[in-house]
Amino acid sequence: MARTSPSSDADANEEQGLRKPGYGSLVRRIFQSGSQRDQADDDRRPDRQSRGRSQHGRGFRKGFSIKVTPPLCCGVVVFLFALMVLLMEFNMVPSFRSAREEKTGLSEELMKGASLWFVPKVRRSHKLSDLDRYLRSRREEQNPTLRKPRLAIILGKMDRDPLSMKLFTVLKSLKELQYKLVMFAVKDGKARPYWEQIGGRVFILSSTSSGLIDCFEGVIASSLEAKKVIPSLLQDPFCSVPLIWIIGEDALAERFPLYLEMGLENLIVEWKNSFRRADVVVFSDFSLPMLYSMLDTGNFFVIPGSPIDTWSAETYLKSHPRFKPRVLTNLVVVVVGSTFFYDKVPLDNAVAMGVISPLLMKFTKPTTDGSSRFIFLCGNSTDGYSEALQEVASSLHLPHGSLMHYGLDGDANHILRKADVVLHGSFRDEQGFPPLLLRAMSFGVPVIAPDLPIIKKYIVDGFHGLLYEKHNPDELMQAFSILVSGRGLSKRAHRIAAAGKFHAKNMLASECITGYAQLLENLLQFPSDVSLPFSRLNRTNVVWEWSFLGKGPEQIDTKLPLSDTIAKELDVVHALEEKFAALKSSENETDIEDKEHPTSDDWDILSELQKTVEHEMQEIQELEERMERPLTSWDTIYNVARKAQKKTDFETNERDEGELERIGQPFCIYEIYDGAGTWPFLHHGSLYRGLSLSARALRSTSDDVDAVSRLPLLNNAYYKDLLCELGGMFAIANKVDNVHAAPWIGFQSWHATAKKISLSEKAEKVLEETIPAKTEDVIYYWARLEINRAGSKYDSTFWSLCEILNADHCRSVFENAFRHMYSLPEEFDALPPMPEDGHWSALHSWLMPTPSFLEFMMFSRMFVDSLDSLNIANEKSCVLGISEAERKHCFCRMLEILVNVWAYHSYRKMVYIDPVTGSLEEQHPFKDRKGPMWVKFFDFAMLKSMDEDLAEAADDQDYPREGWLWPQTGEVYCQAIYEREREERYRLKMDKKKKAAEKEAKKQKFGKKQQSLGG
Secondary structure (H helix, E strand, O other): OOOOOOOOHHHHHOOOOEEOOOOOOOOHHHHHHHHHHHHHHHHHOOHHHHHOOOHHHHHOOOOOOOOOOHHHHHHHHHHHHHHHHHHHHHOOOEEOOOOOOOHHHHHHHHHOOOEEOOOOOOOOOOOOHHHHHHHHHHHHHOOOOOEOOEEEEEEOOOOOOHHHHHHHHHHHHHHHOOOEEEEEEOOOOOOHHHHHHHHOOEEEOOOOOOOOOOOOOEEEEOOHHHHHHHHHHOOOOHHHOOEEEEEOOOOOHHHHHHHHHHOOHHHHHHHHHHHHHOOEEEEOOOOHHHHOHHHOOOOEEEOOOOOHHHHHHHHHHHHOOOOOOOOOOOOEEEEEOOOOEEOOOOOHHHHHHHHHHHHHHHHOOOEOOEOOEEEEEOOOOOOOHHHHHHHHHHHOOOOOOOEEEEOOOOOHHHHHHHOOEEEEOOOOOOOOOOHHHHHHHHOOOOEEEEOOHHHHOOOOEOOOEEEEOOOOHHHHHHHHHHHEEOOEEOHHHHHHHHHHHHHHHOOOHHHHHHHHHHHHHHHOOOOOOEOOOOOOOOOOOOOOOHHHHOOOOOOOOOOOOOOOOOOOOOHHHHHHHHHHHHHHHHHHHHHHHHHOOOOHHHHHHHHHHHHHHHHHHHHHHHHHHHOOOOOOOHHHHHHHHHHHHHHHHHHHHOOOHHHHHHOOOOEEEEEEEOOHHHHHHOOOOOOEEEEEOOHHHOOOOOOOEEHHHHOHHHHOHHHHHHHOHHHHHHHHHOOHHHOOOOOEEEEEEHHHHHOOOOOOHHHHHHHHHHHHHOOOOEEEEOOEOOOOOOOOOOOOOHHHHHHHHOOOOHHHHHHHHHHHHHOOOOOOOOOOOOOOOOOOEOOOOEEEEHHHHHHHHHHHHHHHHHHHHHHHHOOOOOOOOOOHHHHHOOOHHHHHOHHHHHHHHOOOEEEEEOOOOOOEEEEOOHHHOOOOOOHHHHOHHHHHHHHHHHHHHHHOOOOOOOOOOHHHHOOOOOHHHHHHHHHHHHHHHHHHHHHHHHHHHHHHHHOOOOOOOOO
16 A cells, blocks of 8 residues: 655654645655655666656555566556555545544554545434324324424525525425425525515514524524524523524634634634534535534534535636637546545545556657646645656656646636546545536536446436546546547547536435435424424425526636635624634733732731721720710600611512502513523513513513512422413412402413514503403403314314324323312213314413402312323323423423313303404303303312312321322412411410510519610
8 A cells, every 4th residue: 555754753743634625735745755765766776767667656665676667667557556556445444533533543544545434423312103103194194284393594694695595495495395484584685585485574683683583393594694593592492492503604614723823712612602502513515524623512414415516617607608619639637536635645646646547658648639638636736746746747758748737726617627528536435426526517527437436326327427447447448438539529428528517507406405304304303283294305306496596697706615615704703703802802901900919018018007997996986985975865766766667668668660560550461481582572561570480580670570489389390391381370379469469460471472473552552441341250362273274174173173282182181180180980071062163262371350360270270280190190201292392391282271161161251352453352152152061160169169178188288199289389278277377366466465464564563664875
């Protein structure tokens, strides 16, 4: 195998790894090492011997010499390189080493010819197992009452470029797969009409509204500009929403060395923390994960496929038209190599030279028709490749100028367009299709490539290009002879070039779209009320949406990088750089100020001064105590004490602005939220008051209620997640007089504002005008369950909708809980009947009289306790949900619609108020409630009696089971407890009277004594 010259200790300790194309030498070390080793021998050998040997042959031998005559040169070259290739094949290890692997081990494997492979750590995060059959039936049925899975798309600047066109193609295909897209953008742009075609209105995120994202099944961020939204996704309740972050730019990775040089390590940590939030960071090229390796947290993933190379070629052709056909006096063959360059392991071109050396010697001989030129497109123009190639040319007796080098830092598009044939000379197995080869096909140049798996996957031999068995010079010669006729290209070469150009335009589109569809299906967890998307597109003709870029080509710099990136000015990158640079400079100033701080001697002098001052003050105080002062009357002392007490009482009982505004209001609506991420959804004003389910998420500038302090049960994370918004209602109902004094009470979840169904100002005024005149028991609601009934053959009754929301177990669980709550026999049908017409309340968004609310809480506490007993009996295995989020919040979806069952069967009037217009519409009027009504189960007297029985059992500590939930959800109150508390109050009152009588008798017996002041 190939070997390099011995390196110094410094070179041995130098870091070895992957570098981008164009950042190092490709064949220089092998060629130069051979030249240096044999320089001294050339003086002693005949000139004939040195010319008769291949430079590569000398590179693979050491310690002996052999004389080779010129006729045997080609045979020796082919034999030696075949031996080297066999050794490389034997030592090929297609594995990807982690970043923590020892550098020496990685270097040794690469020196043996191994390849680096990217193996993602992202795996499927959830299992379907026993629910797989249920999910498959869902997909087959495609129930129209189920909603589509919702994805939030975070765009950057909405520019018209290839990366945006690729994302547009992917998202348009996801929409065909039955995803619903909601578009957000950091900044407006020219491509906004295209995004509105697939996602409707595009919401522009400002600095104050970057968190306005409702709970979606997933979030897709499309560029580094989405960094502005990451802080809101780090807060509850959005921290658990799956995030896919697509990175197509390498602008940030190129600045990492500058950050380290400037000492901005904290900036790299900031970016790494943002990358850590993403469940999957998706790259479109296998080089990008290695460029961003400093930010790798184990969530990197690659979905290959990009239209950049094709777009670059077509744009170059349109901006550089060829007015005259080129005369083929010299056949130009461009040799390209691997996408990656392995530092200090330049084997690609060395192997290629060994295999194509017979080709070089045959086609570079000068004839009357001209000669061929081989251009090696690799490395940088300053790396000394040209000298190495000229040395090889002289060793093989090739004409001067027949071998040329062109660096990738130049105009690579010009060289590829100038080529008559492009030869892929690398034999390393790669994971992605070589971009240079794809760009050459896009230029309409016939290509010849080895039969590597990644190339055979996309190219049909003899149709899109010609393939040859790697390390087989004979097959390469045969393939080349097919394309070349004399000194020009054959007709078949032109047919292959045309077919390859047409194929390259959309070659990677299908795999790219399929990759994103599979990633979403494996990553997302679809709730019970969501229809499963299709796994693949129905159409076979999958192409990039080229119309996104417009009709005419945009003028760009034709010297584009070969990776799947486009250099962009990213505002977020520069903004963070300025921010952290300013912090760095302030830290430096602080260090300078620290040097000016007092020394230990200064502190000693200061302490001595303080001791002297304290001693003088003590002497003055002692002198004042010895002086005679007039006695102060008791009246003066009492007046001073009363003033101090009044000031203390005022500060204690002082009401904040929000509480003063709510005085005189007929109702108060408590907005239930959990987490700082929901703050943008909450209202301000006298009609609303926040109700936080987390003590850490309280708004500091608002008069919010801390539900945890009012109900200690919410300190238990399990029950807090199990009850959701109803837990906050239990907290308000617990000693409600301490927090709520209005005659009406309402609740609204933050989801209502996020879904744009919260009350408008007009609707609020309607309620303010309507409620004071109402004396009847009415429940107003403005968020309703949406049912798709148009042309639906599916049952859309109340209980069928509840089944959809609770994984088809709503009826059975509700019936069992209701039966257990009332101790009904097993044969009794315990499912309350509900009408099929009208609509129902949802999202805990309703308003009712305060006494009715307390009655509803009394019923809900007993129902929740019954549900919990069934859940414990089932070993806390939730059957009301499919996804992990649904299992975590097991009772939430059933408790959300529980108010409808209670209001309907307790004969409450139900009125729907339009949240926008404020129009009122009564639902399920009394005259239409003709079916069986279960009034006796919802009668207040019966519920009160059951509540007192449970309270007595709790008071006697007669718990039906360990961890009984009912006493923890609110007040425990019954007649026995009332009598005991009344007796306790009476006892305290009598004790107080007794002490007062004893004190008065003592005064009468011994007289009143006044203690002297200061005595």
